[in-house]
Amino acid sequence: MAIQFEDLIIDRPLQGIFENSLGDIIGGVNQLQNVSIETTSETKDKTDAVGALIMRFFTSKSVEISAENAVFSTSLAALQFGQDREIASNSNKILMPRIFTINTDTIALTGTNKEYQLPDVPAGGVVHINGLTNTGVPDPNKKYKMNTAASETEFTLSEKKLTLPTDITGKIQIKYDREVESGIKLTQAADKFPKTCKFTLSVLVADPCDKETLRHAYIVFPSFQMSPDNTISLNTEDAQSFSGSAQKDYCGANGEMFTIYLSEDDIEEN
Template structure:
């Protein structure tokens, strides 16, 4: 009999959110750390006339879960918004923005894409990095200072821009029909669905320290939190959190359970 009692967690590995009934995987957090399960309870106290505690009864338990993935995972982030990761692979299915900084000394510029009608803007950028008033689209030819011409993908700038020493760049902004893109939407009125969350980690028996086994923590009914932070820097991480819910319709009202199979031994790497 595998009578495990002492457990030393070595590391967390990954986590999977799926549908408890169908097994459909919604998303995976592939490289996790700093897993924390904070269990709290509500209480009801019986006291005497002086307020001294006679009996404390616990009425309800809750488990809050937090973990960190080494990088932003789009599928998991979409799950926290209450939407799905949208993968577009057909030209013309979606419009994507594009911004280009170009040399103002040239008279014209060829866009790499066919712009969506009405989305092209051209704006001067000055030496201090600030922007000036955007040029307007001309019905005919470009003028000297304020109007640019657009013919298919070719932009002709106002003719005196190249002679203005104060203008160091031109910002061209437009939208185009995009193929092969991923879209993540965060709606104000959509929230994450309940999932089954399984966290996988490595552990050892204190009396068998050199044998690492895989252990599993399963939350049958887990509610992800929509409260997240996205940091646009190369050392940023993705914090994932939520709350275990009672598995209300099951015979056992479990918040979570842990499983430690004896035969699930981590193989040594060559």
């Protein structure tokens, strides 16, 4: 006799998969928490002469999904931004900044100057060097200029080699742009918005009469649109929240918004 799955205990959501119209995976999250699926409706009421309700007609449904991912997911952020991640490679180098601080007092003299080897070749041969304030931030009033020869207040650059100013002491901040072959770029643009996709949630559940057996339940939203509204928190303890709407399968025969699937043989292996 087939299991009826009348009552279910929800253990936890496992992961969420986002797919495009071709079935290609365009993003995924596996640290889900606080997942909520809310269905609301619109109504049309008929009342009598004194305003008493005679009949209520339900005219439409709306389904909103909200959730959190315990860690920051770049693929989820790309879906929220409405733009794909740009992946750096040997054939697709991405220009990105590098900022770091060095202590010039620990650098030995090479002749009459101190020389420092940068980790990269600065793009366009441009480097910005500033002294630091007492609080450790760059001091705009202590800016060193680049020239063809080093002096008391000027430095030179040859490929990666910096020849520092002769009067430089203490800690300085170095900033420049460089080309990167391994990394990603995520852009939030004013005119880009999330596209509709397919969203599948995998959830672990158990039958109250068989609590030791965990099974996979799948909640499938054939037409899901991520909300572009999001907050990026830079605190360790915070989670990445996201939300979206399930859209009616307009071309489908039954107007599906989401479907829950549960099979007897889809058991979670220990």
